[in-house]
Amino acid sequence: MHALLGLYVWEFFVSLDFDWAVLTGKKKFHWPMIFYFAGRYLLLSAMVGIAVGLDTPREINCRALYAFNQLAGDAAVGLASINLSLRTVAIWAHNKWIIILLILIIIGHWSLILQGLLLTAVWVPGVGCQIMHSNTTILAATFIYSMCFDFVVMCLSAYKLAWIPMRRGTNGARTKLVGMLFSDGLIYFFITFVVNLIATTFMILHLNTITSIIFNVPAAVASTIVASRVVRRLNNFQLSGPELFLSERNSSIAFKANSAVLSRSGVVPIAPDIQVEMNTFTHVENIDLERYSGAHCSKSSADSYDGDCKPVQVI
Structure with a gap:
């Protein structure tokens, strides 16, 4: 957890110039950026909360702290999927049927994320907060849903960016912007699919309380980092020639x-x-x-x- 916190804090600070440019008006703020900022800062809060639970020398309300950590971490995973789905909506030129489909999928995703308290943690003197119980069934369903959601979004983007231009004989898929959108979508899906698959596998195996959820945080960190980078790359995109x-x-x-x-x-x-x-x-x-x-x-x-x-x- 400390290593992941260090990794995410490093990623957070090396990209802080983008956040500052948006907040100071140097970059125009658009409403989809709400999901970008919410995902970044919710995961940072969850990571800090986990570190507090592990390191604090004084007794605290571990149940409340880990309830917040679970909700913030799962929300970051859901927001990462929303960030990718918003790209797909833009690629499809705000097609109403695509918007309706994605909204229904997002509602189903968040109905799992907001299931309630899935982790039970208690204070152990000399150790800190320890997780005693986890509802791996709902957690596994949430991660499996995330993988299916990302797969649908990736297929919709690939169909619009690659298959339609190829079928119609245009070279739209060869432009730098289209190539970036297509490659970023594939990279995002591959990374999130692998980390979510590992986390889901251990939750299904349920070897013990710790190993059942040990890969949840790495999955959330990886998903948020790649989703945030995808958003920044599109916003920072510039033409470099004809x-x-x-x-x-x-x-x-x-x-x-x-x-x-x-x-x-x-x-x-x-x-x-x-x-x-x-x-x-x-x-x-x-x-x-x-x-x-x-x-x-x-x-x-x-x-x-x-x-x-x-x-x-x-x-």
Whole structure:
């Protein structure tokens, strides 16, 4: 537990600049960030609570402390799944059927998380708080549900990002943004699936009170860390060169803004019917304008250029 606390505190502080940028307004705050912050700080509170229960030299109410630790830790696992599901909603361009499906799954997940006190801890003089009983049936069901939830979300994302563009013959899945969304989703699912599987296996085996729950905290820590990193990577994503985003309705070329003249928020199409909201820069420098001179005008460029074939807007 102390090693995991050290690992999470290190992860917390190396990424604190992102939290500070959001809190100070340097990065725009969006309501889905509520789940990001709640997951990070609830798990930190649970880890501190576990350390207090193990290290305090004075008698405390172990039952109340471990009730909070259990609820905060399980909530962090649930919030990690919500963070990934919100990415899926954005990838599906807020499709109402996808939203309804995910909301129903989330309600079922939290109905297990909020089952009540599943751990019983008592004060042992000279030792500290010790867990005497655990309801491994509900705990195992919660972790199994988490694995199934993450699998559904991963399949929905993979279908939209990889299968649909491949079937329609577009190269949307080859762009850097789509590639990042796809790879991050796979990495998240693989890590959380492995740690949750290990925790569930030991809960089902129920060798003794300690080993039944010994891997619950590592699973919660790993899930929260990778979910938080996925959120930060998407928010910090920047184009590093010419990037072509194709859709069925329109196409646009994104250039790196070395000296942007206007900042705005927009929705960038990255594949058929896929839209991800991000900050962009309107920029008209470092472009070969000779290519679009009057002598080289064509009808195919009419949608993107005015009558004199001068660039109207480059994003």
